[in-house]
Amino acid sequence: MVDVAVIGAGIVGLAVARELLIRRPSLRLVVLEKEQEIAAHQSSHNSGVIHSGLYYKPGSLKARACVAGAARLIRYCDEKGIPYRLCGKVVVATSPEEIPRLEELYRRGQANGVPGLRMVGPEELRELEPHVTGVRAIWSPRTGIVDFSQVARAYADDVLERGGQICTGYRVVVIHQRSCSTVVETTAGDVEARAIVSCAGLYADRIARLTGAPPVPQIVPFRGDYYVLRPERASLIRGNVYPVPDPRFPFLGVHFTPRMDGQVWLGPNAVLAFAREGYQRTAVNLTELAEAVRYVGFRKLARKYWRTGLAELWRDFSKRAFLRSLQRYVPELVDDDLLPGPSGVRAQALSPDGELVDDFVLDRQPGILHVRNAPSPAATSSLEIARMIADEVEPML
Numbered sequence: 001m002v003d004v005a006v007i008g009a010g011i012v013g014l015a016v017a018r019e020l021l022i023r024r025p026s027l028r029l030v031v032l033e034k035e036q037e038i039a040a041h042q043s044s045h046n047s048g049v050i051h052s053g054l055y056y057k058p059g060s061l062k063a064r065a066c067v068a069g070a071a072r073l074i075r076y077c078d079e080k081g082i083p084y085r086l087c088g089k090v091v092v093a094t095s096p097e098e099i100p101r102l103e104e105l106y107r108r109g110q111a112n113g114v115p116g117l118r119m120v121g122p123e124e125l126r127e128l129e130p131h132v133t134g135v136r137a138i139w140s141p142r143t144g145i146v147d148f149s150q151v152a153r154a155y156a157d158d159v160l161e162r163g164g165q166i167c168t169g170y171r172v173v174v175i176h177q178r179s180c181s182t183v184v185e186t187t188a189g190d191v192e193a194r195a196i197v198s199c200a201g202l203y204a205d206r207i208a209r210l211t212g213a214p215p216v217p218q219i220v221p222f223r224g225d226y227y228v229l230r231p232e233r234a235s236l237i238r239g240n241v242y243p244v245p246d247p248r249f250p251f252l253g254v255h256f257t258p259r260m261d262g263q264v265w266l267g268p269n270a271v272l273a274f275a276r277e278g279y280q281r282t283a284v285n286l287t288e289l290a291e292a293v294r295y296v297g298f299r300k301l302a303r304k305y306w307r308t309g310l311a312e313l314w315r316d317f318s319k320r321a322f323l324r325s326l327q328r329y330v331p332e333l334v335d336d337d338l339l340p341g342p343s344g345v346r347a348q349a350l351s352p353d354g355e356l357v358d359d360f361v362l363d364r365q366p367g368i369l370h371v372r373n374a375p376s377p378a379a380t381s382s383l384e385i386a387r388m389i390a391d392e393v394e395p396m397l
């Protein structure tokens with residue numbers, strides 16, 4: 001019997017395990033991960049941006065966890081010698097119609113306490129990003145980049161150093177509750193624990209169903225494909241360049257992101273993935289696809305946004321359409337500048353009324369805490385999410 005079993009060795013599960021072991025050094029804790037390695041899914045398939053907290057509704061969990069989480073992450077990287085770069089970000093309005101939404105974003109950023117934000121005009125934008133055009137922009141100097149896989153590995157090292165166990169190749173298949181404990185059956189043996197924390201990302205809803213928690217919100221996977229900017233053209237971009245997001249969706253729109261290895265990634269778009277861990281356009285898991293399409297929330301979302309969905313699908317197949325959306329920001333980009341790049345799949349919770357759930361969601365049962373929605377910026381916010389979760393788990397011990 002252990003004190004805590006954490007399901008999922010992504011960046012969130014590892015951060016939670018680390019935080020609990022820091023608070024309770026004698027805790028017997030295991031992390032159960034179905035893959036042979038840690039951080040194999042969202043935590044290693046993302047843009048690598050340390051978000052500053054600009055976008056999120058003031059007072060939301062995302063707003064609180066992102067601003068505090070980014071500051072803690074930067075301090076952590078300093079302590080551990082993990083490289084990161086505060087290269088800043090511009091959010092660019094390319095037409096006067098976008099200015100009211102840009103201003104609203106600026107107000108949100110200020111309400112959230114994002115440090116150093118400034119509105120800039122076209123001339124200053126040119127000084128910051130000489131190849132980017134726009135009528136107005138928000139400059140966020142404290143936005144950064146990091147390799148989140150490296151951060152997750154450092155959290156894992158902290159867990160192991162503090163006596164925690166990380167069991168890879170342990171897929172959780174059944175969970176039964178007893179009066180004072182929970183038995184987690186995995187493909188590699190059973191584990192009995194006093195408290196369970198599920199941080200299962202793309203399978204968060206499945207694990208919730210195993211413990212009898214409500215089946216909704218269901219996870220709907222949205223794949224994001226990237227192009228990589230031809231290396232000789234990487235100097236077109238200095239920092240992160242983002243569009244003004246569409247407030248109806250939690251996705252931030254295709255952006256330009258410098259990477260720690262010197263590449264520049266362009267994307268990600270957002271299309272329905274036909275498999276939860278399907279990183280290729282051709283990857284299909286019929287059971288998972290049927291589950292998504294049968295879900296009432298998905299049908300409502302599809303009815304409301306079928307035009308946007310089709311346009312996004314078209315842009316996924318047409319490099320020209322993808323290029324056109326990037327040329328709004330960097331007009332001198334040409335077709336040959338875009339090389340095929342990687343993909344990631346977002347675990348996005350969808351409510352039964354067809355709304356993409358915007359905020360982080362935690363769900364509680366006696367002795368069990370489920371992270372039901374931890375999309376972007378959960379990597380940035382991981383240390384702060386871990387603090388919030390540990391506050392709730394400690395009384396269960």
Ligand SMILES: Cc1cc2nc3c(=O)[nH]c(=O)nc-3n(C[C@H](O)[C@H](O)[C@H](O)COP(=O)(O)OP(=O)(O)OC[C@H]3O[C@@H](n4cnc5c(N)ncnc54)[C@H](O)[C@@H]3O)c2cc1C
Pocket residue numbers: 007008009010011012013032033034035038039040041042043044045046047048049050051170171172173199200201202203207224268343344345346347374375376377378379380381
């Ligand atoms: C395309 C993309 C771009 C993004 N960009 C950014 C960004 O720039 N900045 C940012 O802050 N965030 C970004 N994010 C979001 C961020 O990557 C995620 O919010 C974060 O990685 C979530 O971490 P997690 O640990 O919850 O999930 P995951 O990393 O997906 O980990 C979940 C783990 O649970 C395991 N698991 C699932 N089921 C079981 C089971 N039955 N038994 C055992 N283990 C199981 C999985 O194998 C996996 O390892 C992005 C995400 C995507 C997809």
